[in-house]
Amino acid sequence: xxxxxxxxxxxxxxxxxxxxxxxxxxxxxxxxxxxxxxxxxxxxxxxxxxxxxxxxxxxxxxxxxxxxxxxxxxxxxxxxxxxxxxxxxxxxxxxxxxxxxxxxxxxxxxxxxxxxxxxxxxxxxxxxxxxxxxxxxxxxxxxxxxxxxxxxxxxxxxxxxxxxxxxxxxxxxxxxxxxxxxxxxxxxxxxxxxxxxxxxxxxxxxxxxxxxxxxxxxxxxxxxxxxxxxxxxxxxxxxxxxxxxxxxxxxxxxxxxxxxxxxxxxxxxxxxxxxxxxxxxxxxxxxxxxxxxxxxxxxxxxxxxxxxxxxxxxxxxxxxxxxxxxxxxxxxxxxxxxxxxxxxxxxxxxxxxxxxxxxxxxxxxxxxxxxxxxxxxxxxxxxxxxxxxxxxxxxxxxxxxxxxxxxxxxxxxxxxxxxxxxxxxxxxxxxxxxxxxxxxxxxxxxxxxxxxxxxxxxxxx
Ligand code: ADP
Numbered sequence: 498x499x500x501x502x503x504x505x506x507x508x509x510x511x512x513x514x515x516x517x518x519x520x521x522x523x524x525x526x527x528x529x530x531x532x533x534x535x536x537x538x539x540x541x542x543x544x545x546x547x548x549x550x551x552x553x554x555x556x557x558x559x560x561x562x563x564x565x566x567x568x569x570x571x572x573x574x575x576x577x578x579x580x581x582x583x584x585x586x587x588x589x590x591x592x593x594x595x596x597x598x599x600x601x602x603x604x605x606x607x608x609x610x611x612x613x614x615x616x617x618x619x620x621x622x623x624x625x626x627x628x629x630x631x632x633x634x635x636x637x638x639x640x641x642x643x644x645x646x647x648x649x650x651x652x653x654x655x656x657x658x659x660x661x662x663x664x665x666x667x668x669x670x671x672x673x674x675x676x677x678x679x680x681x682x683x684x685x686x687x688x689x690x691x692x693x694x695x696x697x698x699x700x701x702x703x704x705x706x707x708x709x710x711x712x713x714x715x716x717x718x719x720x721x722x723x724x725x726x727x728x729x730x731x732x733x734x735x736x737x738x739x740x741x742x743x744x745x746x747x748x749x750x751x752x753x754x755x756x757x758x759x760x761x762x763x764x765x766x767x768x769x770x771x772x773x774x775x776x777x778x779x780x781x782x783x784x785x786x787x788x789x790x791x792x793x794x795x796x797x798x799x800x801x802x803x804x805x806x807x808x809x810x811x812x813x814x815x816x817x818x819x820x821x822x823x824x825x826x827x828x829x830x831x832x833x834x835x836x837x838x839x840x841x842x843x844x845x846x847x848x849x850x851x852x853x854x855x856x857x858x859x860x861x862x863x864x865x866x867x868x869x870x871x872x873x874x875x876x877x878x879x880x881x882x883x884x885x886x887x888x889x890x891x892x893x894x895x896x897x898x899x900x901x902x903x904x905x906x907x908x909x910x911x912x913x914x915x916x917x918x919x920x921x922x923x924x925x926x927x928x929x930x931x932x933x934x935x936x937x938x939x940x941x942x943x944x945x946x947x948x949x950x951x952x953x954x955x956x957x958x
Contacts, residue, residue, distance in 0.1 A: 502687035509679030513672060521668050525661070532657060536647040544641050547574050548627045551583060555629070555636045562637070567592045575601060578609055578650075580642040586635055609644045616654060620645055689718045693725050700725070705733035738800060742793075745906050749789065749920075753782050785920065792922035795853075796905065799929040806847040806933060810957030813883045814841045814876040816848065820855040821874060824863060831868050839876030842883035845957040850930045857923040858887040858950050864919065865948070866891030882936070882953045890947035899940060903928040927952075 499507075550570055554563045567583055571592050574581050580602050583591040595602045606622055613620060623645040629637040649657070689711045696709050707729060711722040760779055763769040818837055828835055844851075862872045866889040877884040894902060898909040906921040931938045935955050942948035 500687065501690055502683045505683035505686060506680050509683065510676055513675040513679065517668050517672050517675075521664060524664055528657070528660060528664075533647065536649065536653070540643070540645070540647045543577065543579065544625065544627070544643070547579060547581065547641060548629065548639060551581075551639055552629045552631065552636070555631060557631055557636075562591055564591065568597075572598070574641075575605065578605060578643060578648060580605070582640040582642075583629075583637065584639070585637045588638075591637065606644075609648050612651070612654070613644060613648055616649070618649070620648070685713075686715070686718065689713050689722055693721055696725055696729070700729050700732060705729050705736060742797075742905070746793065749906050750786070753786055757782050789920040789922070792920045792926070796922050796926050796929070799850075799926045799933075806850065808845050808847050808934070810843045811846050811848050811851075812841050813844045813846075813851075813885055813954065814839055816852060817855055817874050817876055817885060820852055820859060823856070824859050827863050828872075831863060831866070831870075833863060833866060833869070834871045836871070836873045837875075838873070840878045842876055842878045843957040844883040844954040846934055846954055851934070851954070854927045854930050854952060855885065855887070857927050858952070861923060861950075862887055862889040862891065862948075865889065879953070881956055883956055885952045885954070886949060887952075888947065888949045893944040893946050893948055894940070894942040895944050896942075899942060902940065903938070 547570070551567065554566045554570070555561075556563065562585060571581050571583070571594050575594050575598060580594045582593045582595070585591050590596075610622070621644070622642055624640050624642045626638060626640050628635055629639060689709075692709055692711070696707055699707050708726050709722050711718070713719050713722065757779055760769070760775065764771040764775065769775065814837075817839075821835060821837060824835070827833075859872070859874075866872060871890050873886075873888045875884075875886045875888070877886065894909045898907075901907045902909055903924045904921075905925040907924075908919055908921040928938055931952055931954070936953045938953070939951045940948060941951075
Protein backbone atom coordinates (compact mmCIF):
# COMPACT_ATOMS: atom_id res chain seq x y z
CA UNK A 498 0.00 0.00 0.00
CA UNK A 499 1.17 3.52 -0.82
CA UNK A 500 0.39 6.67 1.11
CA UNK A 501 -2.10 9.17 -0.32
CA UNK A 502 0.67 11.77 -0.45
CA UNK A 503 2.97 9.49 -2.45
CA UNK A 504 0.15 8.51 -4.82
CA UNK A 505 -0.94 12.08 -5.41
CA UNK A 506 2.64 13.28 -5.89
CA UNK A 507 3.43 10.44 -8.30
CA UNK A 508 0.28 11.00 -10.36
CA UNK A 509 0.96 14.71 -10.48
CA UNK A 510 4.57 14.20 -11.56
CA UNK A 511 3.52 11.64 -14.17
CA UNK A 512 0.94 14.02 -15.64
CA UNK A 513 3.42 16.92 -15.68
CA UNK A 514 6.16 14.77 -17.22
CA UNK A 515 3.89 13.54 -19.99
CA UNK A 516 2.57 17.04 -20.68
CA UNK A 517 6.00 18.65 -20.72
CA UNK A 518 7.49 15.86 -22.89
CA UNK A 519 4.66 16.13 -25.41
CA UNK A 520 4.91 19.90 -25.39
CA UNK A 521 8.68 19.84 -25.96
CA UNK A 522 8.42 17.18 -28.64
CA UNK A 523 5.86 19.15 -30.60
CA UNK A 524 7.69 22.44 -30.07
CA UNK A 525 11.04 21.02 -31.23
CA UNK A 526 9.41 19.42 -34.25
CA UNK A 527 7.54 22.56 -35.13
CA UNK A 528 10.59 24.79 -34.80
CA UNK A 529 12.63 22.35 -36.85
CA UNK A 530 10.06 22.20 -39.63
CA UNK A 531 9.41 25.90 -39.77
CA UNK A 532 13.11 26.67 -39.72
CA UNK A 533 13.89 24.20 -42.51
CA UNK A 534 11.12 25.65 -44.66
CA UNK A 535 12.40 29.16 -43.97
CA UNK A 536 15.98 28.23 -44.84
CA UNK A 537 15.01 26.46 -48.06
CA UNK A 538 13.12 29.56 -49.06
CA UNK A 539 16.15 31.70 -48.27
CA UNK A 540 18.32 29.40 -50.36
CA UNK A 541 15.97 29.76 -53.33
CA UNK A 542 15.85 33.54 -53.16
CA UNK A 543 19.64 33.67 -52.78
CA UNK A 544 20.27 31.59 -55.93
CA UNK A 545 17.56 33.65 -57.69
CA UNK A 546 19.32 36.89 -56.81
CA UNK A 547 22.72 35.50 -57.97
CA UNK A 548 21.17 34.58 -61.34
CA UNK A 549 19.48 38.00 -61.66
CA UNK A 550 22.62 39.94 -60.77
CA UNK A 551 24.77 37.91 -63.18
CA UNK A 552 22.26 38.58 -66.00
CA UNK A 553 22.74 42.30 -65.43
CA UNK A 554 26.46 42.03 -66.17
CA UNK A 555 25.82 41.41 -69.88
CA UNK A 556 25.87 44.40 -72.20
CA UNK A 557 23.35 43.66 -74.96
CA UNK A 558 24.58 46.50 -77.19
CA UNK A 559 28.15 45.24 -77.41
CA UNK A 560 27.38 41.57 -76.61
CA UNK A 561 30.17 41.74 -74.03
CA UNK A 562 30.24 40.55 -70.41
CA UNK A 563 31.59 42.77 -67.66
CA UNK A 564 34.13 40.25 -66.43
CA UNK A 565 35.19 42.33 -63.41
CA UNK A 566 31.67 42.45 -62.06
CA UNK A 567 31.15 38.74 -62.75
CA UNK A 568 34.32 38.11 -60.79
CA UNK A 569 33.18 40.35 -57.94
CA UNK A 570 29.81 38.61 -57.87
CA UNK A 571 31.50 35.22 -57.91
CA UNK A 572 33.64 36.15 -54.94
CA UNK A 573 30.71 37.60 -53.05
CA UNK A 574 28.67 34.43 -53.63
CA UNK A 575 31.64 32.34 -52.58
CA UNK A 576 31.84 34.17 -49.27
CA UNK A 577 28.14 33.35 -48.82
CA UNK A 578 28.78 29.62 -49.50
CA UNK A 579 27.83 29.46 -53.18
CA UNK A 580 30.39 28.27 -55.71
CA UNK A 581 29.47 29.50 -59.16
CA UNK A 582 30.59 28.67 -62.70
CA UNK A 583 29.47 31.19 -65.39
CA UNK A 584 29.28 30.34 -69.12
CA UNK A 585 28.55 32.65 -72.08
CA UNK A 586 25.99 31.90 -74.80
CA UNK A 587 28.47 29.77 -76.65
CA UNK A 588 29.15 27.68 -73.57
CA UNK A 589 32.62 29.11 -72.99
CA UNK A 590 33.58 29.50 -69.34
CA UNK A 591 33.54 33.16 -68.27
CA UNK A 592 34.41 32.58 -64.64
CA UNK A 593 34.86 29.45 -62.56
CA UNK A 594 35.22 29.82 -58.81
CA UNK A 595 36.85 26.44 -58.51
CA UNK A 596 39.43 27.39 -61.06
CA UNK A 597 40.16 30.84 -59.82
CA UNK A 598 39.83 30.28 -56.08
CA UNK A 599 40.45 26.57 -55.82
CA UNK A 600 41.87 26.65 -52.33
CA UNK A 601 39.15 28.89 -50.94
CA UNK A 602 36.47 26.73 -52.58
CA UNK A 603 37.81 23.56 -51.09
CA UNK A 604 38.13 25.19 -47.74
CA UNK A 605 34.56 26.48 -47.96
CA UNK A 606 33.13 23.11 -48.99
CA UNK A 607 35.01 21.34 -46.23
CA UNK A 608 34.01 23.79 -43.53
CA UNK A 609 30.31 23.85 -44.50
CA UNK A 610 30.19 20.04 -44.72
CA UNK A 611 31.96 19.73 -41.37
CA UNK A 612 29.67 22.27 -39.69
CA UNK A 613 26.53 20.60 -40.98
CA UNK A 614 27.77 17.13 -40.02
CA UNK A 615 28.74 18.36 -36.59
CA UNK A 616 25.14 19.47 -36.03
CA UNK A 617 23.82 16.20 -37.34
CA UNK A 618 22.29 17.64 -40.51
CA UNK A 619 22.23 15.45 -43.60
CA UNK A 620 22.94 16.72 -47.09
CA UNK A 621 25.66 17.22 -49.66
CA UNK A 622 26.92 19.72 -52.16
CA UNK A 623 24.62 19.87 -55.14
CA UNK A 624 24.94 21.72 -58.46
CA UNK A 625 22.02 23.48 -60.06
CA UNK A 626 22.16 25.03 -63.53
CA UNK A 627 20.31 28.19 -64.49
CA UNK A 628 19.89 29.88 -67.87
CA UNK A 629 20.90 33.51 -68.17
CA UNK A 630 18.54 35.31 -70.56
CA UNK A 631 17.91 38.84 -71.80
CA UNK A 632 14.65 39.65 -73.60
CA UNK A 633 13.94 35.98 -74.00
CA UNK A 634 17.35 35.31 -75.60
CA UNK A 635 19.93 33.08 -74.00
CA UNK A 636 22.99 35.09 -73.06
CA UNK A 637 24.70 32.42 -71.03
CA UNK A 638 24.26 30.02 -68.11
CA UNK A 639 25.44 29.56 -64.54
CA UNK A 640 26.04 26.49 -62.41
CA UNK A 641 25.60 27.14 -58.69
CA UNK A 642 27.01 24.62 -56.28
CA UNK A 643 25.88 24.75 -52.65
CA UNK A 644 25.22 22.49 -49.67
CA UNK A 645 21.60 21.31 -50.08
CA UNK A 646 18.79 21.21 -49.36
CA UNK A 647 20.08 24.14 -47.27
CA UNK A 648 22.93 25.00 -45.01
CA UNK A 649 23.29 27.09 -41.91
CA UNK A 650 25.89 29.59 -40.92
CA UNK A 651 27.39 29.66 -37.41
CA UNK A 652 25.01 32.53 -36.65
CA UNK A 653 22.01 30.49 -37.78
CA UNK A 654 23.12 27.64 -35.57
CA UNK A 655 23.64 30.06 -32.68
CA UNK A 656 20.10 31.36 -33.11
CA UNK A 657 18.46 27.95 -33.32
CA UNK A 658 20.50 26.66 -30.39
CA UNK A 659 19.51 29.54 -28.16
CA UNK A 660 15.89 28.85 -29.14
CA UNK A 661 16.32 25.22 -28.06
CA UNK A 662 18.04 26.27 -24.83
CA UNK A 663 15.18 28.61 -24.06
CA UNK A 664 12.70 25.80 -24.61
CA UNK A 665 14.68 23.44 -22.42
CA UNK A 666 14.87 26.06 -19.66
CA UNK A 667 11.08 26.61 -19.89
CA UNK A 668 10.48 22.84 -19.72
CA UNK A 669 12.83 22.23 -16.80
CA UNK A 670 11.49 25.23 -14.86
CA UNK A 671 7.88 24.21 -15.39
CA UNK A 672 8.81 20.64 -14.42
CA UNK A 673 10.43 21.82 -11.19
CA UNK A 674 7.63 24.26 -10.40
CA UNK A 675 4.89 21.71 -11.02
CA UNK A 676 6.82 19.11 -9.05
CA UNK A 677 6.99 21.51 -6.09
CA UNK A 678 3.33 22.48 -6.47
CA UNK A 679 2.34 18.80 -6.74
CA UNK A 680 4.18 17.81 -3.60
CA UNK A 681 2.75 20.79 -1.71
CA UNK A 682 -0.79 20.06 -2.90
CA UNK A 683 -0.43 16.38 -2.03
CA UNK A 684 0.75 17.33 1.44
CA UNK A 685 -2.13 19.76 1.91
CA UNK A 686 -4.66 17.13 0.92
CA UNK A 687 -3.09 14.18 2.67
CA UNK A 688 -2.38 15.90 5.99
CA UNK A 689 -5.99 16.44 7.08
CA UNK A 690 -6.94 13.01 5.74
CA UNK A 691 -4.15 11.33 7.72
CA UNK A 692 -5.03 13.38 10.80
CA UNK A 693 -8.72 12.52 10.44
CA UNK A 694 -7.86 8.84 10.11
CA UNK A 695 -5.75 9.13 13.26
CA UNK A 696 -8.62 10.81 15.10
CA UNK A 697 -11.06 8.17 13.89
CA UNK A 698 -8.73 5.53 15.31
CA UNK A 699 -8.63 7.34 18.64
CA UNK A 700 -12.43 7.65 18.63
CA UNK A 701 -12.67 3.93 17.92
CA UNK A 702 -10.45 3.39 20.96
CA UNK A 703 -12.96 5.31 23.09
CA UNK A 704 -11.34 8.74 23.28
CA UNK A 705 -14.39 10.90 22.48
CA UNK A 706 -12.93 14.19 23.76
CA UNK A 707 -10.63 14.57 20.81
CA UNK A 708 -11.48 17.18 18.13
CA UNK A 709 -9.71 18.22 14.95
CA UNK A 710 -9.22 21.96 14.32
CA UNK A 711 -8.43 21.98 10.62
CA UNK A 712 -8.00 25.12 8.53
CA UNK A 713 -8.55 23.34 5.24
CA UNK A 714 -10.27 25.34 2.52
CA UNK A 715 -11.23 22.28 0.50
CA UNK A 716 -14.96 21.62 0.77
CA UNK A 717 -14.73 17.83 0.82
CA UNK A 718 -11.92 17.82 3.38
CA UNK A 719 -13.80 20.34 5.50
CA UNK A 720 -16.87 18.07 5.36
CA UNK A 721 -14.77 15.05 6.28
CA UNK A 722 -13.24 16.82 9.27
CA UNK A 723 -16.64 18.16 10.38
CA UNK A 724 -18.20 14.71 10.07
CA UNK A 725 -15.50 13.18 12.24
CA UNK A 726 -15.92 15.94 14.82
CA UNK A 727 -19.70 15.42 14.75
CA UNK A 728 -19.17 11.71 15.15
CA UNK A 729 -17.03 12.35 18.21
CA UNK A 730 -19.69 14.76 19.54
CA UNK A 731 -22.46 12.25 18.98
CA UNK A 732 -20.54 9.40 20.58
CA UNK A 733 -19.58 11.63 23.47
CA UNK A 734 -23.22 12.64 23.98
CA UNK A 735 -24.28 9.01 23.71
CA UNK A 736 -21.74 7.97 26.32
CA UNK A 737 -22.85 10.73 28.70
CA UNK A 738 -26.49 9.86 28.06
CA UNK A 739 -25.84 6.25 28.87
CA UNK A 740 -24.05 7.14 32.09
CA UNK A 741 -26.73 9.62 33.05
CA UNK A 742 -29.47 7.12 32.27
CA UNK A 743 -27.86 4.46 34.41
CA UNK A 744 -27.47 6.92 37.28
CA UNK A 745 -31.05 8.19 36.89
CA UNK A 746 -32.50 4.70 36.75
CA UNK A 747 -30.55 3.62 39.83
CA UNK A 748 -31.73 6.74 41.64
CA UNK A 749 -35.36 6.22 40.59
CA UNK A 750 -35.40 2.55 41.55
CA UNK A 751 -33.73 3.02 44.90
CA UNK A 752 -36.59 4.83 46.69
CA UNK A 753 -39.56 2.64 45.66
CA UNK A 754 -37.53 -0.53 46.15
CA UNK A 755 -36.42 0.62 49.62
CA UNK A 756 -40.02 1.55 50.54
CA UNK A 757 -41.30 -1.78 49.25
CA UNK A 758 -38.52 -3.60 51.07
CA UNK A 759 -39.18 -1.98 54.47
CA UNK A 760 -42.99 -2.35 54.13
CA UNK A 761 -42.77 -6.03 53.22
CA UNK A 762 -40.16 -6.64 55.93
CA UNK A 763 -42.39 -5.02 58.55
CA UNK A 764 -45.32 -7.18 57.45
CA UNK A 765 -43.22 -10.37 57.42
CA UNK A 766 -41.88 -9.63 60.89
CA UNK A 767 -45.39 -8.93 62.09
CA UNK A 768 -44.61 -5.32 63.02
CA UNK A 769 -47.28 -4.32 60.47
CA UNK A 770 -50.45 -6.13 59.78
CA UNK A 771 -50.77 -7.07 56.10
CA UNK A 772 -53.99 -5.20 55.52
CA UNK A 773 -55.50 -5.14 51.99
CA UNK A 774 -54.77 -1.36 51.81
CA UNK A 775 -51.08 -1.93 52.58
CA UNK A 776 -50.87 -4.77 50.05
CA UNK A 777 -52.64 -2.62 47.43
CA UNK A 778 -50.12 0.18 48.07
CA UNK A 779 -47.23 -2.26 47.62
CA UNK A 780 -48.88 -3.59 44.47
CA UNK A 781 -49.28 -0.07 43.09
CA UNK A 782 -45.63 0.64 43.74
CA UNK A 783 -44.68 -2.54 41.87
CA UNK A 784 -46.97 -1.53 39.00
CA UNK A 785 -45.33 1.87 38.88
CA UNK A 786 -41.94 0.19 38.70
CA UNK A 787 -43.22 -1.98 35.86
CA UNK A 788 -44.51 1.08 34.02
CA UNK A 789 -41.17 2.76 34.51
CA UNK A 790 -39.40 -0.16 32.87
CA UNK A 791 -41.78 0.05 29.89
CA UNK A 792 -41.25 3.82 29.66
CA UNK A 793 -37.49 3.36 29.92
CA UNK A 794 -37.58 1.01 26.99
CA UNK A 795 -39.54 3.58 24.98
CA UNK A 796 -37.14 6.33 25.99
CA UNK A 797 -34.16 4.22 25.07
CA UNK A 798 -35.68 3.61 21.66
CA UNK A 799 -36.39 7.31 21.20
CA UNK A 800 -32.98 8.55 22.26
CA UNK A 801 -30.61 5.95 20.89
CA UNK A 802 -29.93 5.08 17.26
CA UNK A 803 -30.41 8.76 16.52
CA UNK A 804 -33.99 7.82 15.86
CA UNK A 805 -34.49 5.95 12.66
CA UNK A 806 -37.51 7.82 11.39
CA UNK A 807 -39.73 6.50 8.67
CA UNK A 808 -40.94 9.90 7.52
CA UNK A 809 -43.79 10.50 5.08
CA UNK A 810 -46.31 13.31 4.56
CA UNK A 811 -49.29 12.97 6.90
CA UNK A 812 -52.32 15.04 7.89
CA UNK A 813 -51.66 16.28 11.43
CA UNK A 814 -55.32 17.10 12.06
CA UNK A 815 -56.53 13.64 11.05
CA UNK A 816 -53.80 12.05 13.16
CA UNK A 817 -54.76 14.10 16.26
CA UNK A 818 -58.38 13.07 15.72
CA UNK A 819 -57.56 9.39 15.53
CA UNK A 820 -55.36 9.52 18.68
CA UNK A 821 -58.09 11.28 20.67
CA UNK A 822 -60.58 8.57 19.73
CA UNK A 823 -58.56 6.20 21.92
CA UNK A 824 -59.12 8.43 24.94
CA UNK A 825 -62.92 8.33 24.75
CA UNK A 826 -63.20 5.96 27.71
CA UNK A 827 -60.87 7.92 30.02
CA UNK A 828 -62.53 11.20 29.08
CA UNK A 829 -65.94 9.85 29.98
CA UNK A 830 -64.64 8.33 33.23
CA UNK A 831 -63.28 11.68 34.36
CA UNK A 832 -66.14 13.61 32.80
CA UNK A 833 -63.73 15.69 30.72
CA UNK A 834 -64.78 17.69 27.69
CA UNK A 835 -62.60 17.48 24.59
CA UNK A 836 -62.67 19.95 21.69
CA UNK A 837 -60.70 19.41 18.53
CA UNK A 838 -60.39 22.27 16.09
CA UNK A 839 -58.11 23.60 13.41
CA UNK A 840 -57.21 22.85 9.83
CA UNK A 841 -55.68 20.06 7.77
CA UNK A 842 -51.91 20.47 7.57
CA UNK A 843 -49.61 18.07 5.82
CA UNK A 844 -46.47 17.49 7.86
CA UNK A 845 -43.41 15.34 7.19
CA UNK A 846 -43.43 12.83 10.05
CA UNK A 847 -42.99 9.28 11.23
CA UNK A 848 -46.67 8.73 11.91
CA UNK A 849 -46.26 6.10 14.63
CA UNK A 850 -43.79 8.21 16.60
CA UNK A 851 -45.90 11.38 16.40
CA UNK A 852 -48.96 9.33 17.36
CA UNK A 853 -46.98 8.45 20.52
CA UNK A 854 -46.20 12.15 21.10
CA UNK A 855 -49.87 13.23 20.83
CA UNK A 856 -50.89 10.30 22.99
CA UNK A 857 -48.38 11.32 25.69
CA UNK A 858 -49.59 14.92 25.74
CA UNK A 859 -53.24 13.82 25.78
CA UNK A 860 -52.58 11.34 28.57
CA UNK A 861 -50.88 14.07 30.64
CA UNK A 862 -53.78 16.45 30.02
CA UNK A 863 -56.21 13.78 31.16
CA UNK A 864 -54.02 12.89 34.16
CA UNK A 865 -53.44 16.44 35.39
CA UNK A 866 -56.94 17.84 34.77
CA UNK A 867 -59.48 17.33 37.53
CA UNK A 868 -62.91 15.88 36.87
CA UNK A 869 -65.25 18.09 34.86
CA UNK A 870 -62.32 19.90 33.24
CA UNK A 871 -61.76 20.76 29.63
CA UNK A 872 -59.13 19.77 27.07
CA UNK A 873 -58.69 21.44 23.71
CA UNK A 874 -56.62 20.26 20.76
CA UNK A 875 -55.94 22.64 17.89
CA UNK A 876 -53.99 22.16 14.70
CA UNK A 877 -52.61 25.36 13.17
CA UNK A 878 -51.26 25.92 9.70
CA UNK A 879 -48.17 28.12 10.18
CA UNK A 880 -45.88 29.40 7.42
CA UNK A 881 -43.38 26.57 7.33
CA UNK A 882 -44.76 24.29 9.99
CA UNK A 883 -47.77 22.55 11.35
CA UNK A 884 -48.52 23.32 15.01
CA UNK A 885 -50.34 21.01 17.36
CA UNK A 886 -51.56 22.59 20.58
CA UNK A 887 -52.79 20.52 23.54
CA UNK A 888 -54.43 22.74 26.12
CA UNK A 889 -56.08 21.90 29.43
CA UNK A 890 -57.54 23.83 32.33
CA UNK A 891 -56.03 21.46 34.87
CA UNK A 892 -53.65 21.89 37.77
CA UNK A 893 -50.88 23.60 35.77
CA UNK A 894 -47.18 23.74 36.57
CA UNK A 895 -45.24 26.23 38.69
CA UNK A 896 -43.07 28.62 36.68
CA UNK A 897 -39.93 27.51 38.55
CA UNK A 898 -40.52 23.92 37.51
CA UNK A 899 -41.39 24.57 33.87
CA UNK A 900 -37.80 24.48 32.55
CA UNK A 901 -37.30 20.96 33.87
CA UNK A 902 -40.42 19.10 32.87
CA UNK A 903 -38.85 17.75 29.65
CA UNK A 904 -36.02 16.17 31.63
CA UNK A 905 -36.05 12.48 32.36
CA UNK A 906 -37.71 11.39 35.60
CA UNK A 907 -38.67 14.96 36.40
CA UNK A 908 -42.06 15.26 38.04
CA UNK A 909 -43.33 18.71 38.88
CA UNK A 910 -45.17 17.49 41.94
CA UNK A 911 -43.74 14.21 43.18
CA UNK A 912 -46.46 13.42 45.67
CA UNK A 913 -49.31 14.06 43.26
CA UNK A 914 -47.67 12.34 40.27
CA UNK A 915 -46.89 9.33 42.37
CA UNK A 916 -50.62 9.14 42.82
CA UNK A 917 -51.17 9.42 39.07
CA UNK A 918 -48.57 6.76 38.42
CA UNK A 919 -46.30 9.16 36.53
CA UNK A 920 -42.69 8.24 35.95
CA UNK A 921 -41.45 11.55 34.53
CA UNK A 922 -40.32 9.98 31.27
CA UNK A 923 -43.22 10.82 28.92
CA UNK A 924 -42.22 14.41 28.12
CA UNK A 925 -38.55 13.42 27.69
CA UNK A 926 -39.69 11.01 24.96
CA UNK A 927 -41.93 13.71 23.44
CA UNK A 928 -39.01 16.15 23.22
CA UNK A 929 -36.61 13.57 21.84
CA UNK A 930 -39.01 12.43 19.09
CA UNK A 931 -40.04 15.96 18.09
CA UNK A 932 -36.40 17.15 17.97
CA UNK A 933 -35.49 14.18 15.78
CA UNK A 934 -38.15 15.42 13.35
CA UNK A 935 -36.48 18.84 13.27
CA UNK A 936 -39.38 20.31 15.24
CA UNK A 937 -39.77 21.79 18.70
CA UNK A 938 -42.01 21.52 21.72
CA UNK A 939 -42.98 24.40 23.97
CA UNK A 940 -44.98 24.78 27.15
CA UNK A 941 -46.92 27.56 28.81
CA UNK A 942 -48.55 26.90 32.13
CA UNK A 943 -49.93 28.53 35.24
CA UNK A 944 -50.75 26.68 38.45
CA UNK A 945 -54.49 26.05 38.85
CA UNK A 946 -55.22 27.62 35.45
CA UNK A 947 -53.94 24.99 33.07
CA UNK A 948 -51.18 24.11 30.65
CA UNK A 949 -50.66 24.56 26.96
CA UNK A 950 -48.18 22.37 25.06
CA UNK A 951 -47.30 23.38 21.49
CA UNK A 952 -45.59 20.94 19.15
CA UNK A 953 -44.16 22.41 15.94
CA UNK A 954 -43.44 20.04 13.05
CA UNK A 955 -41.96 20.76 9.61
CA UNK A 956 -44.44 20.79 6.76
CA UNK A 957 -44.30 18.29 3.94
CA UNK A 958 -43.07 19.97 0.75
P1 ADP B 1 -45.25 11.80 34.06
O1 ADP B 1 -45.16 10.35 33.77
O2 ADP B 1 -44.92 12.13 35.47
O3 ADP B 1 -46.52 12.40 33.58
P2 ADP B 1 -44.07 13.44 32.08
O4 ADP B 1 -42.67 13.50 31.61
O5 ADP B 1 -45.11 13.17 31.09
O6 ADP B 1 -44.07 12.42 33.25
O7 ADP B 1 -44.34 14.84 32.75
C1 ADP B 1 -43.42 15.41 33.64
C2 ADP B 1 -44.13 16.25 34.66
O8 ADP B 1 -44.67 17.42 34.04
C3 ADP B 1 -45.31 15.55 35.28
O9 ADP B 1 -44.88 14.80 36.37
C4 ADP B 1 -46.17 16.69 35.67
O10 ADP B 1 -45.81 17.18 36.95
C5 ADP B 1 -45.89 17.75 34.66
N1 ADP B 1 -46.94 17.80 33.62
C6 ADP B 1 -46.91 17.26 32.42
N2 ADP B 1 -48.03 17.54 31.72
C7 ADP B 1 -48.81 18.28 32.52
C8 ADP B 1 -50.09 18.90 32.36
N3 ADP B 1 -50.81 18.79 31.26
N4 ADP B 1 -50.56 19.60 33.41
C9 ADP B 1 -49.84 19.72 34.54
N5 ADP B 1 -48.62 19.18 34.74
C10 ADP B 1 -48.10 18.47 33.74
